[in-house]
Amino acid sequence: MKKEYYEKAKQLLFQMTLQEKIGQLCQKNIGDTSGLGEEKNLINEDAYDKIRQGRIGLILQPAWNMIDDIREAQRVAVEESRLKVPLLVHSDIIHGFDTIFPLPIASACSFNTELIRRSAAISATEATVAGINVTHAPMLDIARDPRWGRIAEGAGEDAYLAGEIAKAYVKGFQEDNGRSECLSATLKHFAGYGAAEAGRDYNTCELGERTMRNTYLRPFKAGIDAGAKLVMAGFHTVDSVPMTANAKYLRKILRKEFTFEGVVISDWCAPYELIAHGIAENEREAALAAFQGGIDVEMCSDCYDRFLNELITAGLIDEKTLDAAVLRILMLKFECGIMEDPYLFMRKSGACELPPDHLQVAEKLADESIVLLKNENILPLKPGEKIIVTGSRCFDANLLGCWQSSRFITDTITYPQGLEKEGFHCHYASTAQELISDDCGTVIVFVGEAAENSGEACSEQDIRILEEDTELLRIAKENDKKTVCVVSSGRPMILTETEKYSDAIVYAWYLGHSAGKSLAGILSGRVNPSGKLCVTLPRDMGQIPIYYNHLPTGRPRSEADDNKFTSRYIDGSSEPLYPFGFGLSYSKFIYENLILDSDVITDVPVKASITVENQSDTAGKETVQLYVHDVCAQISRPVKELAAFQKVYLNGRERKTITFKITEEMLSYYHSDNTFCCDPGLFEIYIGGDSETKIFKSLRKI
């Protein structure tokens, strides 16, 4: 099939003028949601003219109601342009189109890649009906700094987990429902963007090549191997070179080493921003730097449209390199079916209501995304119980989170709706006085921050819970009430003070359409919590960045002594409040009897098994996590790194033996000469219910 497309794409390319070829690399934004969120249609006569002239090859639409504009733009392209090449339609379908699923950071906590795959497949089904061919997702940026608002859009701090989730998204978007290759996935933001200094968006990222290869690039490699069609370069600078012009990463590593054959797109106006980065004096130089760096498609700015022609004529850009980029776009257009039918899937009108089977997946994923962090024998609450409900986030209408423009926002089940439907008798208190004077014994305080406060351009300096919310918990506690703290947020927040006054803490993130129902299900015990943190929760802002899979230090801090000259703070703890992988359940899971079937690994994998017992009567799901530590390697390796996990279901009192296959690949890493292999020597294999598990066995590679 690919070969056939290649031949067809080549024939088309041969017929193109230079300007028409360049047009295939130019993307135009057709809608704008800036300002007050009101949509403006940006597709005007000037844009239609350019489409007629073949000077626009792709469009970007941010909202559902652009469908008529998309249809018209396609009509102009296929009826009024010389070669009748349809436009590729891009959009940011991050965690749903009509049906909204939990934010990516939340769904990553489910550790349920099958449900994530299904959510992506549903997004594809819904988005293609609106004429969309490409989504700018999944975001694969490892994020270890919760001040960075975009932490909401990714899978957290771990490269292995992010890689497994990348595969699930790519598979779901691109392969499901027999509609093969109709919504192409874009892996973004290549690479390292999550390491923005001081958590400030669009900022410099200072990352050594080992860290890039062994951590930040890993999810991209996984997504590419899963067949993703596009990669988006980030806005940021790595090692003083903006990614938009970074031939080392885009051409050498992405194209040559990872053998990525798909399309590389810039981020929004990023070629133009090369001027502000200080590596181009004007738009002509910006076009040259971006193209030479490895950008095929320019998103939204027009440096390519205005200057590539002249740069090629002047011999500064080789036309063969241009042809290769254009071929990649044309191939994608063939692969996604629009060359045969530019209105593919668009003829159907969109659903009038959210399909129940889609909502069901949204609900299941939301159920499993919630993380129970603390429970001093207070949860689950009794159905029908009277409860006081309060806190700054209690009445939020937007529980969908950032990056969504669903037509069905009002179908979200809010927290009060969810609680009442679950059978709770809610007394709403808006002041501490009302709270004290109510004789109910249990208080739920909704804390956190508004959905609009995370996502792009939402960096924050202070990520503590609002004082007034903590105060409500303190007053409730002092008045002998049982306190449940529910955190509604797109980022990890500092809960240290809040935790002191909370008998239970439930991290609810932003859960999408089923938010209130899923949360109420957890509180009532209808749903047994099974989420595990995909990020470390810091104890203090001064600890940031803090993540479990850090490198060892020559001066590790020891609990046993109080030696000042170790890697520690003199004014506070170095320990996180809650570690990566942590999350409680209403079941009680006990791990024992870790066995390796050999203590030596060769090219034959070693089997690791462990018994997990549910010592409660409550059935539940547990994510069994396997971590690896390379004790002595060619370079310093993380103290522990997730290498496998399995989410398992155990009935009450059930025991199960869980088995993992340890391969050499799981012990391998990129060495200083960039070879990927594992060293002879000692490894530690840890298994448990979170990253602080102490259960381990040694394994030697000879």
Ligand code: BGC
């Ligand atoms: C974001 C990208 C997004 C693009 C198009 C940019 O500002 O960084 O993630 O895909 O806008 O909406």
